[in-house]
Amino acid sequence: MSHEELLAGRTAHMESNAIREILKVTAQPGVISLAGGIPAPESFPVDAIARFTSVILQRYGGRAFQYDLTEGFRPLREALVPFLARKGVKTSPDGVLVTSGSQGALDALGKILVSRGDRVAVEAPTYLGALSAFNPYGPEYVELATDEEGVIPESLEERLNEAPVKLIYLVPTFQNPSGRTLSLERRAKIADIIIRHNALVIEDDPYNDLRYRGEALPALHSWAPDNIIYLGTFSKIFAPGVRVGFAVAPATISRWMVLAKQGTDLHTGTFNQALCAEYLQSGEVDRQIPRVVELYRPRFHAMLRALEEHFPPWVHWSNPDGGMFVWAESSLELDLLDIYHRAVSRNVAYVPGTFFYATPGTHLNTMRLNFTMPDEQHIARAVATLAEVLLEAGEGAKIGQGL
């Protein structure tokens, strides 16, 4: 039988995932990948996990492998309260909803909030997993202008003035893909705008703890808890393979998220949640985060140094204080999706930036560079090679553009 004709209308909104296809080559031997969005596996506390496992089996026995509440494993919800408080997110165990990664929260939010044609505001560029979660429900995306300090408050206000916006999706700290952080002043301004406009914001905060310099900023949530759904995850500090995230949302939203999650996966893995609870309760979190930061910091500096040293003057890049990414833009009209293949043939991969925009096919002159997977030497070599590829392409473009 033919199955294509059975697909629901919404299925057409799911991307056939060009990005996945083009990134397949990054797994080829010899390729240095600056394309990754994943933590270095040497950062995972494997020994601690072995210890946690015996503690959990002893303490909970079968309960760690039984069905559990959709809202989350109680010991984890309790342990998250002080962890969240450090970030300026005040809540109680009942206020915390455990999700299957942040993606699980984004999925539930898309499901309960987004109707076809609803305006959803996202940063330009934005995190592409959020788009995948919302796409099936057919939103109309409106893009928010950003600069070195993150989303520009006036751009948000303008969007809110022109027509109702159902939902605003922001990654205020060490954004994926740009690495940029919303400044303290702007946080206050954004909070003021969303309160005045009665607007609902998702504050997605996966990279918060990966700070290599500067001072931590309070979560946007601390200014406007009634207007914000705060999302966090264990993927970047503990291990992504446990697939555990968490959400703090206004009570009504939270109640409906639970209902949506019940139909989606019943609940997040019990043992996984017990591992995360133990990670927090045992204090391992306070030993592990500095270890991860010390692992990534030299890679971060190696990336910035190599860009400074090798990249042509007509490429500009972001200046993050943490996270996993640097964002680069060419001021020459280069198609970095096209150039990607040339880079790969020279054994260097990155992610063409066009994939991070809600409007497909735009901003072809951008790229995302990851610095957490390869070590310092590989980063230096990859950036040098990439610079050569860009310079060659740039010469061609300058001639073509009569410069």
Added chain:
Amino acid sequence: MSHEELLAGRTAHMESNAIREILKVTAQPGVISLAGGIPAPESFPVDAIARFTSVILQRYGGRAFQYDLTEGFRPLREALVPFLARKGVKTSPDGVLVTSGSQGALDALGKILVSRGDRVAVEAPTYLGALSAFNPYGPEYVELATDEEGVIPESLEERLNEAPVKLIYLVPTFQNPSGRTLSLERRAKIADIIIRHNALVIEDDPYNDLRYRGEALPALHSWAPDNIIYLGTFSKIFAPGVRVGFAVAPATISRWMVLAKQGTDLHTGTFNQALCAEYLQSGEVDRQIPRVVELYRPRFHAMLRALEEHFPPWVHWSNPDGGMFVWAESSLELDLLDIYHRAVSRNVAYVPGTFFYATPGTHLNTMRLNFTMPDEQHIARAVATLAEVLLEAGEGAKIGQGL
């Protein structure tokens, strides 16, 4: 701010979950619950899990905690092929998609297939988690008549003749809630019907291995692989808290399920999948299934004996060969949702059967009884008490109905 007004239209289709509310009392001390749909925690192979954990940490190290492919962890997909073959489901590692419980597969299928108003055929009664997965997409349910041998083929054919049916959802073996099994003759007939009508069936098969008597039947999938999405899970044989299920679907459907899953949870927990792979590869599966069956078989017989001994002659019940449930129907017009509260006040809980129908508020004279959580003594006591409650209510009803 008020959040209710932000909800998408589809949110109204998600049940506010009356069943969840009424079942809360089952956790009260002293209550013997025949309401559960969950395995006995003493069935979980906790010692084996401890062994598997050290094997996994040694063999895979950080890889067991890293992001992995949406399709599933390769060693698990490979190990599932021979396990599926025993059930008559022929596939290859590439043909297996790992999901976050069977619920994850149902969610993905709802998302990619069901448009508002699409006719979705379900057994009457049916598994309520399937309804939760499909409800957000606004299907129109059509109910299939069932009897002691499962769904009645003529009822299916009639439904297919009267108007197009997008999807047929069946639990052919030890059905939840009825415990009934589709007979061999009917499997062949149903397969013939769906092939002739070019219809798509979800064969949800979580209870297959929990057989207490009689001979195993091949999966419906073995007759019509091109028309069937076969779903299985580790929840009933290994442990539900790992949240690992699996699907074998026609290639097009499978490809879109992967895309949907990517937006829902990226992938199922890596370590969890490694545990399941080890459970299969180590041969533990072949020691564990007989242990679970030996644990449940005396409970199963205790339930049937107690029903025979205590239940009034105007209550009829199903005669399962396996699974976790017996289904009972009163031929007097009793409201077993109402009587539920009387039973709970006598410290016995069950699930009122009305919750298992796609048309709410119907079949109030039915109930589902679980026999895997309480032990033999508790089952005998609970059924005796329940019989008393039913007899009292029955006397009232007989008077009311002039019998």
